[in-house]
Amino acid sequence: MSVLKKHWWKALSVVLLTLVTWFTFTLPLAPGITGVKQVFDDNKLVVEVDTYNADLENVELLCWLTSPNQKNNIHYSGATVLSHNKVRLYFPQPDTTSHTYYHLYMVTTKGGKLFYPDAMSMKHIGVLDAAYDDANPFPKKFLVPDHYASLPFQNILYESIRNLNFHVTMWMVTMILLLFSTIYSIIYLRTEKLIHDWRASFLVETAMMFTTLGIITGSIWAKNTWGAYWVNDPKLNGAVVGALVYVAYLVLRSSIKEDDKRARLSAVYNIFAFVIYIVFIQVLPRFTDSLHPGNGGNPAFSAYDLDSTLRMLFYPAIIGFTLVGAWITQLKLRLKNIEYQVNDED
Amino acid sequence: MISQSLLFMVATVFTIYLLKKDLNDNQLFSVFYWISVVFGGFQLCAKSFSNESQERVLWLKQYVSPLEFIFSKLIFNAIFLSVLASLAFAAFCIVFSYSPLEANHIFLVAAIMLGAINLSAVLTFVGGIGHSAGSALGLTAILGFPIILPGLLFSTRLFFYALGDISSTVNAPYAYALLALNVLTILLVSVLFPYLWRE
Numbered sequence: 001m002s003v004l005k006k007h008w009w010k011a012l013s014v015v016l017l018t019l020v021t022w023f024t025f026t027l028p029l030a031p032g033i034t035g036v037k038q039v040f041d042d043n044k045l046v047v048e049v050d051t052y053n054a055d056l057e058n059v060e061l062l063c064w065l066t067s068p069n070q071k072n073n074i075h076y077s078g079a080t081v082l083s084h085n086k087v088r089l090y091f092p093q094p095d096t097t098s099h100t101y102y103h104l105y106m107v108t109t110k111g112g113k114l115f116y117p118d119a120m121s122m123k124h125i126g127v128l129d130a131a132y133d134d135a136n137p138f139p140k141k142f143l144v145p146d147h148y149a150s151l152p153f154q155n156i157l158y159e160s161i162r163n164l165n166f167h168v169t170m171w172m173v174t175m176i177l178l179l180f181s182t183i184y185s186i187i188y189l190r191t192e193k194l195i196h197d198w199r200a201s202f203l204v205e206t207a208m209m210f211t212t213l214g215i216i217t218g219s220i221w222a223k224n225t226w227g228a229y230w231v232n233d234p235k236l237n238g239a240v241v242g243a244l245v246y247v248a249y250l251v252l253r254s255s256i257k258e259d260d261k262r263a264r265l266s267a268v269y270n271i272f273a274f275v276i277y278i279v280f281i282q283v284l285p286r287f288t289d290s291l292h293p294g295n296g297g298n299p300a301f302s303a304y305d306l307d308s309t310l311r312m313l314f315y316p317a318i319i320g321f322t323l324v325g326a327w328i329t330q331l332k333l334r335l336k337n338i339e340y341q342v343n344d345e346d
Numbered sequence: 347m348i349s350q351s352l353l354f355m356v357a358t359v360f361t362i363y364l365l366k367k368d369l370n371d372n373q374l375f376s377v378f379y380w381i382s383v384v385f386g387g388f389q390l391c392a393k394s395f396s397n398e399s400q401e402r403v404l405w406l407k408q409y410v411s412p413l414e415f416i417f418s419k420l421i422f423n424a425i426f427l428s429v430l431a432s433l434a435f436a437a438f439c440i441v442f443s444y445s446p447l448e449a450n451h452i453f454l455v456a457a458i459m460l461g462a463i464n465l466s467a468v469l470t471f472v473g474g475i476g477h478s479a480g481s482a483l484g485l486t487a488i489l490g491f492p493i494i495l496p497g498l499l500f501s502t503r504l505f506f507y508a509l510g511d512i513s514s515t516v517n518a519p520y521a522y523a524l525l526a527l528n529v530l531t532i533l534l535v536s537v538l539f540p541y542l543w544r545e
């Protein structure tokens with residue numbers, strides 16, 4: 001039991017990461033609309049809808065178009081299911097004089113709530129339930145909760161949204177480790193105990209490992225969503241220069257021989273470097289247009305698509321990877337301790 | 347030392363002129379200008395510790411507090427880098443026949459002054475670290491280059507907007523950001539320098 005008392009956090013990290021990895025790759029993606037093609041056919045609006053994961057042949061549908069101000073709803077008059085993921089919807093001719101733009105909503109009995117903001121080319125995120133009010137509630141069978149937990153559907157991202165639990169997590173963990181490294185540097189400057197300097201430096205080394213992983217996972221994601229492994233983007237460039245700052249820190253450490261001097265100078269540089277790092281990663285990208293979510297007017301994930309299922313995986317992933325980072329750092333620290341003692345005896 | 351860095355800067359400007367004779371693009375103008383200021387900054391500020399004689403530093407350590415020392419150094423370097431940057435701008439205007447009358451003067455001066463102050467503060471600090479590490483300019487350059495980049499990006503952008511007299515609503519955020527970065531840098535330097543100073 002005493003082993004568990006001392007090492008519970010390592011076990012926790014293994015359990016968390018196993019669960020996160022398992023669920024990240026096995027949970028299905030929620031259904032979604034991938035494309036809408038509209039054809040006007042005398043007095044009727046015919047829309048061909050491509051969906052993803054919706055299993056249309058086995059569910060009942062409810063569809064309507066909503067104007068941006070959500071006051072004008074057009075309910076469908078008929079639907080022809082063409083395949084599992086393709087359906088042709090018939091609407092009465094919309095009143096184009098008052099509202100030119102409409103969003104498309106679909107609800108299925110399998111718990112899928114599908115939304116396409118751009119059905120008639122206008123970007124707007126609406127409230128799903130707006131089309132039905134208290135006086136005219138949803139039919140009951142459409143109100144069933146999701147039969148299974150699912151990851152949110154996002155256009156462009158599709159299945160690659162699973163990467164969120166790894167890519168974003170890597171950067172979160174990097175920043176957490178660097179924050180702790182800075183704290184240990186401050187503690188070193190106040191106490192002048194060499195152990196704090198080691199902690200700070202090993203935390204930076206571990207953080208650089210996570211940075212590398214973050215760049216690799218981000219690169220794969222970029223290839224699948226933006227079409228290239230690397231794009232000229234302030235967030236990406238900031239990440240690289242931020243990494244350079246810390247490589248310079250490691251170079252500084254390697255160029256000084258005396259322990260105390262190395263500890264003092266690198267602690268001073270480390271504190272400065274962390275502030276600059278935060279400026280690079282969090283402040284600079286907000287000044288220019290960026291493709292990356294969370295910058296230049298792009299909403300971050302949490303704004304609309306980090307739903308509760310994804311959150312339940314995302315936060316444990318951060319905790320799990322942070323604990324793994326601490327674990328790696330602890331191993332390095334032990335090794336250093338042994339080396340130091342052996343050298344001392346010589 | 348000052349004449350050294352002045353000569354270095356003038357040589358840089360003339361080299362740029364020889365390599366590219368007509369510089370009509372404001373963006374290129376801004377980039378080349380700030381690169382030459384960075385060169386001058388490395389000459390002037392990053393070396394300011396290694397240029398002090400050992401005896402003088404020992405004497406100063408006994409009679410002066412670290413804050414007095416670093417602030418006098420920061421003020422000296424900031425003033426001289428600003429003067430140097432202004433001279434470099436004059437040289438750029440002459441060789442590339444750019445009329446400064448076209449520019450937005452307030453933001454132009456703000457860009458040059460704030461950019462030079464930020465550069466000099468960061469480079470003086472990093473030069474101090476490099477000097478304490480007992481290393482020549484090489485380590486200072488490795489430590490300094492990534493760290494000066496945020497200020498450099500802001501001042502390059504601000505300078506570019508000022509050259510083209512682009513409306514102040516666009517560039518005012520950059521000026522504020524540069525000002526905030528300056529305050530942050532000087533605050534950090536004043537907190538951290540005493541630890542660098544004690545041997």
